[in-house]
Amino acid sequence: xxxxxxxxxxxxxxxxxxxxxxxxxxxxxxxxxxxxxxxxxxxxxxxxxxxxxxxxxxxxxxxxxxxxxxxxxxxxxxxxxxxxxxxxxxxxxxxxxxxxxxxxxxxxxxxxxxxxxxxxxxxxxxxxxxxxxxxxxxxxxxxxxxxxxxxxxxxxxxxxxxxxxxxxxxxxxxxxxxxxxxxxxxxxxxxxxxxxxxxxxxxxxxxxxxxxxxxxxxxxxxxxxxxxxxxxxxxxxxxxxxxxxxxxxxxxxxxxxxxxxxxxxxxxxxxxxxxxxxxxx
Amino acid sequence: xxxxxxxxxxxxxxxxxxxxxxxxxxxxxxxxxxxxxxxxxxxxxxxxxxxxxxxxxxxxxxxxxxxxxxxxxxxxxxxxxxxxxxxxxxxxxxxxxxxxxxxxxxxxxxxxxxxxxxxxxxxxxxxxxxxxxxxxxxxxxxxxxxxxxxxxxxxxxxxxxxxxxxxxxxxxxxxxxxxxxxxxxxxxxxxxxxxxxxxxxxxxxxxxxxxxxxxxxxxxxxxxxxxxxxxxxxxxxxxxxxxxxxxxxxxxxxxxxxxxxxxxxxxxxxxxxxxxxxxxx
Numbered sequence: 001x002x003x004x005x006x007x008x009x010x011x012x013x014x015x016x017x018x019x020x021x022x023x024x025x026x027x028x029x030x031x032x033x034x035x036x037x038x039x040x041x042x043x044x045x046x047x048x049x050x051x052x053x054x055x056x057x058x059x060x061x062x063x064x065x066x067x068x069x070x071x072x073x074x075x076x077x078x079x080x081x082x083x084x085x086x087x088x089x090x091x092x093x094x095x096x097x098x099x100x101x102x103x104x105x106x107x108x109x110x111x112x113x114x115x116x117x118x119x120x121x122x123x124x125x126x127x128x129x130x131x132x133x134x135x136x137x138x139x140x141x142x143x144x145x146x147x148x149x150x151x152x153x154x155x156x157x158x159x160x161x162x163x164x165x166x167x168x169x170x171x172x173x174x175x176x177x178x179x180x181x182x183x184x185x186x187x188x189x190x191x192x193x194x195x196x197x198x199x200x201x202x203x204x205x206x207x208x209x210x211x212x213x214x215x216x217x218x219x220x221x222x223x224x225x226x227x228x229x230x231x232x233x234x235x236x237x238x239x240x241x242x243x244x245x246x247x248x249x250x251x252x253x254x255x256x257x258x259x260x261x262x263x264x265x266x267x268x269x270x271x272x273x274x275x276x277x278x279x280x281x
Numbered sequence: 282x283x284x285x286x287x288x289x290x291x292x293x294x295x296x297x298x299x300x301x302x303x304x305x306x307x308x309x310x311x312x313x314x315x316x317x318x319x320x321x322x323x324x325x326x327x328x329x330x331x332x333x334x335x336x337x338x339x340x341x342x343x344x345x346x347x348x349x350x351x352x353x354x355x356x357x358x359x360x361x362x363x364x365x366x367x368x369x370x371x372x373x374x375x376x377x378x379x380x381x382x383x384x385x386x387x388x389x390x391x392x393x394x395x396x397x398x399x400x401x402x403x404x405x406x407x408x409x410x411x412x413x414x415x416x417x418x419x420x421x422x423x424x425x426x427x428x429x430x431x432x433x434x435x436x437x438x439x440x441x442x443x444x445x446x447x448x449x450x451x452x453x454x455x456x457x458x459x460x461x462x463x464x465x466x467x468x469x470x471x472x473x474x475x476x477x478x479x480x481x482x483x484x485x486x487x488x489x490x491x492x493x494x495x496x497x498x499x500x501x502x503x504x505x506x507x508x509x510x511x512x513x514x515x516x517x518x519x520x521x522x523x524x525x526x527x528x529x530x531x532x533x534x535x536x537x538x539x540x541x542x543x544x545x546x547x548x549x550x551x552x553x554x555x556x557x558x559x560x561x562x
Binding site: 012223 | 294542
């Protein structure tokens with residue numbers, strides 16, 4: 001069997017929207033992800049924007065709902081859209097079947113707690129295994145940017161701050177900005193990492209950003225009608241951390257927008273153009 | 282209770298994506314539909330493009346997947362997105378639960394056969410009851426255009442050809458162009474109208490277009506990798522009919538595109554601009 005199995009391959013804005021399956025050594029399960037290859041990829045290797053999705057999502061939500069491929073086709077950017085957790089019958093889930101932990105909710109960490117540590121190594125999957133795989137198999141350069149929504153905005157910020165040399169720019173929509181201090185984050189970090197909160201700090205974008213000046217530009221988009229804003233998202237902690245470290249963060253508050261893909265669709269063009277300024281020669 | 286119940290109301294590209302419920306007198310059931318109001322609608326009445334969806338869809342597919350609101354916001358067009366059939370526990374469905382007849386598959390006809398004739402009056406719902414309702418309740422002018430996909434492309438063409446005075450332009454993606462001669466169409470027309478095929482002709486876009494020169498411009502988009510092209514869609518019959526009547530039809534074949542919303546998303550901007558040329562002063 002090929003390293004990458006093609007599940008579907010559809011024409012979109014002159015390029016190709018492809019869904020792949022592959023065996024992940026890091027996650028120890030079979031995974032699916034989607035890629036958009038812009039028309040330019042038939043002629044040359046193109047840079048890639050990784051998109052990390054939020055709670056309950058798969059690779060399909062962003063693919064279908066955000067409308068990002070139109071601008072990616074214009075700019076010559078590939079989109080790499082992974083799933084949000086390991087998957088499969090043998091992968092442990094939240095014991096109560098909740099939607100904010102376990103399947104669809106990997107939080108982009110490397111788990112250390114049983115029974116999750118065998119499969120839930122999403123941090124390494126996103127920043128190591130998946131890029132190595134797609135850059136070997138697809139017409140991609142090694143110029144990378146990363147973005148995401150909600151839980152995926154958290155993941156994008158944490159990965160970009162810790163692995164700055166691997167990415168040229170980072171952006172986020174409605175990120176969980178300070179997971180050590182919000183209910184979604186505390187549940188996930190305790191579940192995947194255990195109760196020693198000192199282990200959580202490596203996965204908190206606000207704590208990371210306060211400690212050290214970011215080596216890459218950061219754009220954050222937040223709707224002020226987002227029902228999760230005050231309790232779960234807390235973008236003000238990111239802004240304070242950025243000020244403390246002298247980092248380059250632009251936080252844009254958008255009046256009347258909520259937490260949905262309609263918000264993402266409204267501003268994804270700005271984010272792609274932001275990343276293109278840093279990715280393209 | 283208000284005539285229109287608001288189920289959701291979300292900011293999108295500076296306008297509002299609203300989902301409504303209402304009691305339909307024509308369909309004798311409670312119905313849902315979606316509307317996109319562009320930013321311009323806060324200042325003035327705006328023209329409306331009606332979008333008729335295909336088999337199995339509700340108002341949500343086009344709302345979420347097509348990316349049409351971006352261009353609608355730029356042009357100042359409202360989008361009116363109805364459901365594809367009457368709905369509810371008391372509405373009869375396909376006896377075998379098939380997806381090409383009954384719920385989600387009203388085919389935009391006025392049924393005459395029992396047990397469907399009581400509820401399945403989608404033709405009158407789309408071209409009479411719904412426009413009267415939304416034009417009374419929302420900031421809409423009476424300038425209307427109509428478009429749709431597959432079964433909805435059939436519906437848009439038939440309604441526009443028969444009710445040309447009510448619409449300024451019509452377009453379709455992958456329409457069922459000659460339903461009296463394809464399996465989907467023959468099943469639906471027999472089920473809703475009975476076995477007298479002379480009654481079917483009033484719902485066949487190719488037969489209507491061959492009989493009489495269309496009073497409005499027609500744009501049809503078709504992917505050549507569409508798996509339903511040869512057996513179900515038959516756009517060549519529409520082209521022959523248009524030539525016979527001297528009508529203004531542009532049929533665009535698009536290489537490599539399939540029947541999905543990725544195809545619609547790739548070309549919806551062209552359709553909105555086509556309609557805007559006829560709708561706007």
